[in-house]
Amino acid sequence: MRDYQIDMHLNTERKQKPAFDQLQFGRNFTDHMFIMDYSSEEGWYDPRIVPYQPVTLDPAAMIFHYGQTVFEGLKAYLSKEQQILLFRPSKNMARLNRSNERLCIPKIDEAFALHALKQLLIVEKDWIPTSEGTSLYIRPFIISTEPYIGVAPSNSYRFMIILSPVGAYYKEGINPVKISVEQEYVRAVQGGTGNAKTAGNYAGSLKAQEMANVDGYSQVLWLDGKEKKYIEEVGSMNVFFKIKGEVITPALNGSILDGVTRDSIIQLLNYWNLPLVEKKISMEEIDQAHKDGHLEEAFGTGTAAVISPIGELFWKGEKLSINNGETGPLSRKLYETITGIQTGTLEDPFGWRIEVASEVVNN
CATH class of the missing domain: 3.20.10.10 (D-amino Acid Aminotransferase, subunit A, domain 2)
Known part of the structure; x- marks a missing residue:
């Protein structure tokens, strides 16, 4: 894992949380997000956790014109012992890099990306719902940001992770x-x-x-x-x-x-x-x-x-x-x-479930 330092810029005021037993899917977002940038000169740099906010881009940013972007989806849960749990997150980070390769996007450091996600989850722990069928949905994604109207891989990118407390994806739930x-x-x-x-x-x-x-x-x-x-x-x-x-x-x-x-x-x-x-x-x-x-x-x-x-x-x-x-x-x-x-209510014979440590660290 690269020896990055994650800068923390946390909100002093927090949002009012939705009722966790009435959540829709993908409509609410937490107080903070993770951001990291890339340039062809510096590589991936400036990892930071900041207040959730709009993204400002040049109108010529290549994402708008040529669709050079990838994303992932995974979830976090809170056990009865108040432990943050993840399910096979390394698989998602590995697949993100496979998508990166197909879209000509520079690969991320998978271990550091997972470390950054864990730090964000610790900051946002009280956003993890515990009602039956709910979870904290995690959306890592990368977009091309270079302002250039030309069909070619971008020279700059932004990697972000946002979090959303969610209910069932289909209103039918486990019903057919x-x-x-x-x-x-x-x-x-x-x-x-x-x-x-x-x-x-x-x-x-x-x-x-x-x-x-x-x-x-x-x-x-x-x-x-x-x-x-x-x-x-x-x-x-x-x-x-x-x-x-x-x-x-x-x-x-x-x-x-x-x-x-x-x-x-x-x-x-x-x-x-x-x-x-x-x-x-x-x-x-x-x-x-x-x-x-x-x-x-x-x-x-x-x-x-x-x-x-x-x-x-x-x-x-x-x-x-x-x-x-x-x-x-x-x-x-x-x-x-x-x-x-x-x-965390059943045994895990496969080692799929990952427990997230409770303290924020920088590397």
Whole structure:
């Protein structure tokens, strides 16, 4: 870890906190944020924790014109013993650097970034909600800041971390959601940026999501960009299917995001000795399994929702009801196990849960 010194500029007056048992997702933000800058001459420099504030940029800043940006998402929890807990944060920092590489953004020092996050969490500890289903959402992100109208990697960047106390991502909670299978638009293609967490992937998904919402569906199921045949993701989540006792998830192929929750689910299923296959799977196979009565469960996985059971798929004018539109036993067990590990109420045989020390230090 680089020997950086984090400057602290803390607010003397704090915001009024929202009611933690009535939180929406991503609407409230804490008192402070972390910032660090980059220049091609100095590298990453000037790490600081400052009051949460607007970002001022030149109108020609390259982020506005060419979208050179990456981000991550993870959560913090507060145990019954008032200990700050993180869930596999090193995986997020490593993936941030993989996204950086794809977007031609200079890599960060992963160990220092995690250290800086921990310091910010200690400062904002009283923002971590403890009501059931709540957490403190963490959004690290990097934007290109050089004022230049030219298609090239920027020479300057800003790395920031902001925090948001959140409730459930879907208002349905652990209850099943209805999903429309998208047949016109695509999320990503192999060779593109689908396996990076970058803003353009999500901007490009909004039209299909908007259309699905109008028809009463929570999200869309994305098919591959070449043949529009093979299943890739559901909304911004990885997806799993349970067919005749076997769990199937699309194999990583360069256009599917390598989800931290996805990896955790795979490890849990292996730990429980449940049949698991990572492979290409077509929507036709899912439809046939449904017709044969073999499609037992389907669910999305991601940081925000953890587990989102799928109760219905709409495809080619037909509604495929899954498990009578109810949450399946495997979906519920996975949700309860992962959230139990995350919040410290269950044992952690994998060493995923990280405890954050209680004192602020500078390196």
